Amino acid sequence: MLTRQISISAPIFLLIFIIQESVITQFRLPGGGFSLLTIFALTWAVLSQTEAAAVIGFSAGFLMDLSQSSSGPFGQWTLIMLLAGYAISYVGYGDDNVHGNAIGTVFFVVIASFFVELAYLISGVLLGVPMPTFGRIVITLIGMTLWALLISPILLPLFTYLHKLIINSRSIL
């Protein structure tokens, strides 16, 4: 079941990754912009069970590490996204306020994207990754959270539809 879900999800993740790298990165958006892959992976994790969420987080993080704009050591995003995916699914599991309510899902994704960025920052400091000024960090953190707040509600219906399609694909097929 898990293997089937992952094999069907993989092309979607690759497509999102290509869109992120070839389209989103063309724009130097204010406040650091947003990561479509992060938002997608976190939304997917919220809607999935913990096992699947961990694998999703791992896969998304692995792709983010492959991105040329990743400044940290290879595996840093993998670890953070893995933990974020597992944690977000673990906390939201069985909570109807999250699964049955679009606002709850968006709230979860936005908060998670903030903490993901914060975790990357803190782990980056521990691993010796060069950091910008404090002001720049604050602007990026706030900017990315606001972007996630703006983008998540717009894309949530599409992501939810895709998730339902894949999870229920056995009955559809």
Next chain:
Amino acid sequence: MRNGGDGRARLLLVILIVTSLFLITLDLRGVKVLGGLTQGTQTVLSPFQRAGNTVLTPVKNFFSDVTSLGRTRSQIQNLKNENAQLKLDLLSRKNADGELEQLKKILDLAGTAGYKVVNARVISQGSSQSFSQTITIDLGTNAGIKRNMTVLSEFGIAGVVKDVYPTSALIQLASDPGFRIGGRIAGTQQIGILSGRGTQNASLQLLDNSTSIVEGDVLLARGSIFNRPFVPGVPIGYVTGADNSAGAVAQTATVRYYTNFSTLAVVAVVVSGPTSNPGDALVPQKPRPTPVPTVTIFVTPSPTPSN
């Protein structure tokens, strides 16, 4: 919240965490276990990035115009009078002209110093999600570009080649927090180390505090052994603030880069350095004030006072 977790999920989580930590450890120890995969990914992505750049350039220009609405109100008012086709042509022309202008200035800069350069177009602006400042250019190893080569903009230093792939290369911008370059003050020849801050300004730490630096002093690249990663004489920026306090062990200063990193469209990679050090030849000339003509009026009183 989930009440506990089954053994299989926990085992999977532990395996994935260990794998991640293994990857981090290998990378920090310098084992490029996934170097080929990263290169392959970039090779696959660069045609997409190139296509994205071509398709999205008019859109980017549109947003650029919108963001500068307040400053170019009169210009936009004039543009409103033109028809849609002319607007589109103008946007395309504007982009080409801007790139041509940048290219011309880069070639002037490189020609004055005797650098052999390869011109490249910026095809992607790196995401700042990782708190790094990078761009991707459309040339790579096939065009003779190698790691640790100096990258120039029309005004001076733009960055350094961080990673190179067959048809593209990743440039670490000079504004990146991890960027370091040895510099010298034009004229006094004081040397120091400049560090990026993630903004248009950078921190300069001088190695000697025997003389003082003043605002407006120009900072040039000191150059590296065999001209890599930095060729000598490239203008970096000018001092906007200096801490000349007597008790300080070393002087520090704030330097503003000449290059505007948010408008980079064309850059040049120095593939071969100069045969001799260009010295201060590339120091940008200060703008000369336009002389205001003085009008002198001679009044000659009439011999007989008129009534």
